[in-house]
Amino acid sequence: MNLHEFQGKNILKQFGVQIPEGIVIENPNDAVEAAKTIQSKTGTSIWAVKAQIHAGGRGKGGGVKIAKSLEEVKEFANSIIGMQLITPQTNAKGKKVYKVLIEENIYYSGEFKPAEFYISILLNRSRNRNMIVYSTQGGMNIEEVAEKTPHLIFKEEIDPTVGLQAFQCRKIASNFGLKDKAFKEMVTFVASLYKAYIESDASLVEINPLFKAADNRIIAADAKVVIDNNSLFRHPDISLMRDLNEEDPTEVEAGSFGLNYVKLDGNVGCMVNGAGLAMATMDIIKLSGGEPANFLDVGGSANAKRVEEAFRIILKDPNVKAILVNIFGGIVRCDRVANGVVDAYKNIGTINVPIIVRLQGTNSIEAKQIIDGSGLKVFSAINLEDAAALVKKVLN
């Protein structure tokens, strides 16, 4: 589950990670009040106003502004809240901004030269262990840094038996080229960040930039936190942070029926049991001359109710010109699924696109007879190859 910057920072703060003083607001009229509160706590008279959406590169799209007066805070909050923010990570339509985070300015001047670093914690899948990835090249696209200057990316693997050790934090601080107060602060920062990652069951914590301020404080200037969905049962507080505004409404609706649906841009919808077979079915659609309009896994029990909801969801997409149902009935009997398809079809009333139903497994022949005898505009197949040929046929 993706979190907003302010949500991620709030989690990090609970584990002692230093973050800028900030307040999130939804109504631009609350902006000045928030800025004043931050001022009274920190003395700052410059504020950052940051759009809260689930996508990076917000600054490039005009979603992050530096306000040098209370008037500007109000002005920027006004212009950012409600805007359709387009960044390199969103689609062409962008994302609507509902909230902004107002923060103290941490780029103040002082005794030392400020610096921007990069740090993240994630699973190293090939080693089955967590690792800390860090670089002195902060504040920029880390994929680019990895490509152009791989020697500036460091990795520190964590032994699951003992967890992150103090010497590893010191190694990281040293590789950042720090000393004195900044060194000590970085050691604490890394230890706290790892604790937050573990305790909140994160699958990613990324701080970019990781900021060394002019007084040598080490602060998470930004935060991207992703939580492992499988762990949400033990984090009821984090589960509440889910923001449905950030998700496709149809995907949310599908989820409520136990359907795993991802909307795509093609013209052939599909309904499949099992994630791998669903991806393979999308590939078949492409090979047959179509483009998949969605990924949809109906799960193990492809009963009439679910099949009907799946049809309704797929048919919401006006681009869908045909639907391929591909069910490998293992323990589920195909004749039951076939009856479910027929019932669903009749309940919906009129379906104006051709439907290809491929049912394979127990009682697949009976299933084909049920479909063929239903009198509906449904093509049936048993083999995957035949289903692919039917897709090609209906598209032409």
Next chain:
Amino acid sequence: MSILVNKQSRIIIQGFTGVEGTFHASQMIEYGTNVVGGVTPGKGGTMHLDRPVFNTVTDAVEKTKANVSLIFVPPAYAADAIMESADAGIKLIVCITEGIPTKDMVIVKNYLSSKDCRLIGPNCPGIITPGEAKVGIMPGFIHKPGTIGIVSRSGTLAYEAVDQITKIGLGQSTGIGIGGDPIIGTSIKDAVQLFMNDPATEGIVMIGEIGGDMEADAAYWIKENSKKPVVSFIAGATAPKGRTMGHAGAIIGGKNDTAEAKKQILRDCGVFVVDSPADIGKRMFEVIKK
């Protein structure tokens, strides 16, 4: 011959008396699998499906000499169940459970590294040696004893491959679904190595998908050690970047874990790659008859 499970395997079910455990244990017994008992904490001493129930895996191993365990325990307790089996001396642990937190699996994987056992899964359909032992949730009837080893990250896609291999007349030595999670016990490479060393296996079907570098790892090993033809399909050529496609592990991250990149690596290593999942059986038939 076969790999990992056969007629002699002595199998227990963890989560034996639950809905899932009961249903699938019945199916396994009906298939002729040697299920010797089960474990449900607190129900030790009772009987279920005419087989003894134990409180702990250690008890079950002591009384039944079980050497294989199949796990149907809910996600919150599954990691513990895997480690319990390993501690009790079970040699092959098959975990069906979907949705185990990754953090738990990091601990499990580390724990198992010092134990003499193999884990298959989690989030997988299990393993089957046709006609001998069905240790999992796959439909038994689509399988037929034969000479092709099948390894797959996906469940229903594995059934698809099995079905094609059966219908084309080859049959399977053993079929393994290794699971779709980021951390799993047995990798594609592990399974391929076992099949290469199994005299009864003449060809291998390898079903991969987007995400991770397991297929590439297997491919490099195959290039150096292959004695048998390997046919492969990689699902997800049309999957968008950065989105999880059902399996937590099926997410395209870097540029080397797209379906195209993987297929190219496989081809370069001498694997017979099919672009359409409908061609798996046909292609295997062609290469095996050469």
